[in-house]
Amino acid sequence: MHPALNPLIKDVRCSLSGQTQAFDFTPPLGLCRCCTPAKPVMIHYRAEQLRPGWVKQDETSLWRYRALLPIARAPEHYFYSVGSTPTFRDPRLSERLGVEVFIKGEHTNLSGSFKDRGLSVAVLLATSLGANRFCLPTQGNAGVAAALFCSRLNLAPCKVWMPETCRGGVYHRRAAWHGAEVKFAGRNIADAGAVMRESCAEALQSGELVDLSTFYEPGRLEGKKTLGFEIAEAFGADLPEAILYPTGGGTGLVGIWKAFGELQQTGDLNPRGALPRMFAIQSENCAPVVEAFKNNFDHVVKVESKGTLADGLDVPAAIMGHEILRILRASKGDAVSVSETAIAGDFKDLGRLGMTGGYESAATVSGLRRALREGRIERKSRVLLIFTSGAEAALARQS
Numbered sequence: 001m002h003p004a005l006n007p008l009i010k011d012v013r014c015s016l017s018g019q020t021q022a023f024d025f026t027p028p029l030g031l032c033r034c035c036t037p038a039k040p041v042m043i044h045y046r047a048e049q050l051r052p053g054w055v056k057q058d059e060t061s062l063w064r065y066r067a068l069l070p071i072a073r074a075p076e077h078y079f080y081s082v083g084s085t086p087t088f089r090d091p092r093l094s095e096r097l098g099v100e101v102f103i104k105g106e107h108t109n110l111s112g113s114f115k116d117r118g119l120s121v122a123v124l125l126a127t128s129l130g131a132n133r134f135c136l137p138t139q140g141n142a143g144v145a146a147a148l149f150c151s152r153l154n155l156a157p158c159k160v161w162m163p164e165t166c167r168g169g170v171y172h173r174r175a176a177w178h179g180a181e182v183k184f185a186g187r188n189i190a191d192a193g194a195v196m197r198e199s200c201a202e203a204l205q206s207g208e209l210v211d212l213s214t215f216y217e218p219g220r221l222e223g224k225k226t227l228g229f230e231i232a233e234a235f236g237a238d239l240p241e242a243i244l245y246p247t248g249g250g251t252g253l254v255g256i257w258k259a260f261g262e263l264q265q266t267g268d269l270n271p272r273g274a275l276p277r278m279f280a281i282q283s284e285n286c287a288p289v290v291e292a293f294k295n296n297f298d299h300v301v302k303v304e305s306k307g308t309l310a311d312g313l314d315v316p317a318a319i320m321g322h323e324i325l326r327i328l329r330a331s332k333g334d335a336v337s338v339s340e341t342a343i344a345g346d347f348k349d350l351g352r353l354g355m356t357g358g359y360e361s362a363a364t365v366s367g368l369r370r371a372l373r374e375g376r377i378e379r380k381s382r383v384l385l386i387f388t389s390g391a392e393a394a395l396a397r398q399s
Contacts, residue, residue, distance in 0.1 A: 002128075002129065002137075003072070004037040004071060004073075004128035004129060004141060005070060005071065005072055005079070005128070005129075006045070006066075006068075006069060006070050006072055007070065007072070008045045008046050008047070008049060009043055009044070009045055009046075009051070009070060010042055010044045010045055010046050010235060010284070012029070012041050012042070012043055012044070012218065013042055013044060014032035014035060014039055014040075014041055014042065014043050014325050015032075015039050015040045015041065015125050015322070016032070016039040016322050016323075017032070017034050017035060017039075017158070019034045021033060021034070021041050021174075026079075026211070027127070028360060029041070029125070029129060029217055029351070030111045030210075030211065030216055030217050030219075030316075031216060032303045032314045036246050037130060039042065039281060039319070039320075039322070040055075040174050040215035040218070040221075040259070040319060041071050041218050042221065042321075043218050043221075043222060043264065045068055045265075047068060047262045047265035047266050048240075048266065050067055050068070050266045052162065054067040054068075054072050054266065055067075055229075055233075056278060057223030059065075060084050061079040061080060061081065061082045061083050061084060061299060062079055062082050062084070062117060062120070062121075062223065062226040063079040063082075064084075064228075065166055065226055065229050066114060066117050068229075068262055068266075069121060069222055069223075070121070070125050070218070070219065070222050071124050071125050071128050072128075074124060075152075075153070078120070078153070079112040079120055080110070080154055081108075081109065081111060081116075082110065082116045082117060082223075083109070083116075083117055083226050083230065084230070084335060085104060085105055085106050085107075085108050085109065085114075086104075086105045086108065087102060087103070087104050087105075087230065087231065087234040087235075087274065087310070087384075087397055088102065088103055088105070089102050089103075090102070090103055090239050090353075092353055093240050093353070093365070095269065095373060097099075097368060097369065098379045098380065099368070099372065099379060099380060099381045099382070099383050100240075100380070100381070100382040100383065101383055101384070101385065102354075102370070102382065102383065102384045103384070103387050104227065104230075104231065104384060104385070104386050104387060105280070105356070105357075105387050106227075106386070106387060106388050107356050107357070107387065107388060107389055107390030107391075111141065111144045111146065111148050111174070112141070112144075112389055112390050112392060112393070113141040113144075113145070113147035113253065113358075113388055113389035113390075114141075114224070114227065114386075114388045114389065115141040115144070115189075116144045116145045116148070116149075117214065117223040117224050117226055117227065118142075118145075118220030118222075118223040118251055118255075118389050119142060119145035119146045119148075119149055119220065119223065119256070120145070120149050120220070120223055121219045121220065121223030122146075122212050122217055122219030122220045122222075122223065123146065123149040123150060123153065123155075123197065123212070123219070124149070124153070124219070125217070125218075125219035125222070126210050126212075126217060126219065126306060127153055127155065127196060129140075131207070131210040132155060132156065133156045133159070133160070133209055133370075134146060134150060134157075134158050134159070134194060134209065134211075134212050135157065135159035135160070135200055135210070135211060135212070136159075136161070136196075136211065137160075137161040137162070137189050137192035137193035137213060137214040138159070138160060138161070138162055138167055138171070138175075138189060138192070139162070139163065139171075139189050139248075139311035139314060139315075139393065139397050140162065140170075140171030140175075140311055140312075140393065141145070141388075141389060141393070142171075142173045142212075142214075143158075143160035143162060143175040143180060143182070143313065144170060144171060144178065144180075145152045145178075146158045146160065146175075146180070146212055147160060147174075147178035147180035148162070148179075149176045150179065150180075151178050152155070155394070157179045157180055157181045158175075158179070158180045158181070158212075159180070159181045159183070159196075159200070159209065159244055160180040160181065160182045160183070161182075161183050161184070161185055161192040161193065161195060162175075162182060162183070162185075162192055163184065163185070163186055163187055163188050163189065163192050164184050164185070164186065164187070166184065168353045169396065169397065170392070170396040170397070171338075171393065174268050175316050180369055181374075183196075183298050187305070187307070188197060188305055188307075188314045188315070188316065189248075189314065189315055190302075190305075190315070190316050190317060191337050193213060193354075195382060196281050197211070198318065202365065204354055212394065213308055214248075214249035214250075214251055215249065215251065215319050215321075216319075220251055221251055221254060221255050221258065222255075223255075224251045224252045224255035225253060225255035225256065225258045225259040225262075226255075226259070227252055227254035227256050227258025227259070227386070228257070228258065228260050228263070229259050229260075229263065229368075230254060230320045231384065232244070232260065232263050232268065232269050233318070236339060237270060237271055237272045238271075238272060238382075239273070239275065239276050240276050240381075240382040240383055240384040241273075241276060241377075241381040241382050241383065242276055242277045242278075242279055242333070242366040242371075242377055242381060242382075242383045242384070243276045243277070243278055243279065243383070243384045243386065244279040244281055244336075244365075244367050244368055244371075244384070244385050244386065245278065245279065245281065245386045245390045246281050246282075246310065246313060246360035246361065246363045246364050246386065246388055247280035247281060247282055247289055247318075247324070247365070248312045248313050248314070248315035248318075248360075249315055249318060249319070249320065250280065250289065250320055250321075250323075250324040251316055251320070252328060252386060252388070253280060253321055253324060253327065254323050254324060255276035256278070257278060257327045257330075257331070260275055262280075267376045268282070268301065271275070272325070274332075275355070275383070276330060276331065277331050277333040277334070277375050277377075278328055278333040279333050279334050279335070279336060279367060279371065279376075279377075280293070280324060280328060280333075280335040280336070281313075281333070281336050281337075281338065281339050281364050281365075281366075281367035282291040282313055282336070282338075283308035283309075283310055283313045283314075283337065283339075283340060283363065284337045284338060284339050284340070284341065284385060285305060285306035285307055285308045285314075286303065286305040286306065286307075286308050286313055286314050286315065286316060287303065287337040288300045288301065288302060288303045288315070288317055288318055288321070289315060289321060289324055289325070289328075290311070290335040290336065290337040290399060291303060291326055292321060292335075293328055293334070293335035295333070296364050297325065298325060298326075299321050299322045299325070300317060300318040300321025300324070300325070301317075302316050303316050303317075305318065307358045308340060308359075309340055309343050309344060309347075309394075310343055310358070310359035310360045310362075310363050311359070311360075312358075312360040312388065312389075313359075313360055313363060318387060320349070334369055334371065336367040336370055336374050337377065338366035338367050338370055339366075342363075342366035342369070342370075343359055343362050343363050343366055344359075344362075346362040346363070346365040346366045346369075347359050347362035347394065349351075349365070350362055350365070350391070351391065356387075356390040356391045356392075357387040357390065358387075358388065358389040358390065358393060358394045359394050360388050360389065361386075361387035361388060364385040364386060364387070365385065368380070368383060368385065369388055372391065
């Protein structure tokens with residue numbers, strides 16, 4: 001075992017085939033070597049070996065879950081302000097919609113979004129294994145978080161590719177403020193990623209650059225799964241009947257489900273009922289997961305995005321689509337698309353309710369409305385909405 005890694009790591013497996021991958025950890029630890037095209041890999045632990053008290057209650061960041069994170073150690077204060085976000089019941093939405101509405105507010109992460117969870121672990125894992133410079137395409141928040149954590153480790157500037165629509169915007173300015181080298185290409189994250197990989201092909205092949213794209217390495221998933229750990233701590237045995245997640249790449253949805261599985265292994269999760277039904281929420285203008293789920297596919301087919309207010313949902317394909325679909329079906333969940341009009345209306349409504357949440361967060365409210373209207377979620381259920389970011393970036397785009 002590499003000394004920088006958690007000794008409880010059991011193996012690394014392909015998310016599709018289940019085949020164990022070469023355990024040499026030659027950086028970058030990226031996609032599988034058994035499938036064409038290559039698929040994401042997932043880290044598995046000997047979680048059953050943990051004893052009560054493994055969660056470090058004196059920690060206030062996601063580092064409190066380090067017994068089930070892939071790295072063995074972290075610099076002091078590296079994870080400062082990452083995770084430990086509020087989970088609360090909102091009485092007004094509950095009364096309006098006829099269900100118990102709980103919200104997980106990720107805006108309190110330092111960069112303002114849930115991307116801090118995944119990128120903090122991804123950057124530290126890769127640097128622990130020898131990497132020293134990173135690149136990624138982003139709709140905005142991920143680029144900000146990647147730049148932030150590269151700066152915390154005094155690394156070379158992160159190379160960030162954004163869609164042209166981000167030029168001069170708040171994401172551009174914030175990523176550059178944290179030291180990122182920002183470039184622009186295309187209409188969405190898929191376009192930006194294609195240009196990035198073409199222009200950086202040699203550096204990526206040699207390992208000079210490590211691609212931190214969603215699911216292109218396992219660290220982002222490991223960081224995002226801490227959402228699931230926090231949800232389990234907040235609710236105990238009384239987990240909500242449904243969790244609605246605004247789904248672009250889907251790392252958080254997969255991570256929450258992974259966390260539940262690991263907590264069952266440790267004996268820390270013994271729900272009174274079934275595990276929550278997982279709901280993927282997408283815009284009607286870009287809904288590849290919804291289309292695949294509706295057609296009973298086992299993989300996600302790329303769609304032509306028409307563009308959406310919710311930047312984080314403007315992901316025309318999902319490299320981890322097979323796992324997202326598996327989780328939706330295993331949890332007896334669903335995939336729901338919502339109109340741009342609904343997203344805009346619920347975003348405005350959140351402000352009038354004195355709450356904060358971006359367009360992606362508003363989409364979960366819209367998704368809940370539709371699911372209730374169509375009988376996909378029963379009235380009087382207990383539901384959790386994942387608010388992935390605050391409203392600041394969305395409001396800045398309107399100015």
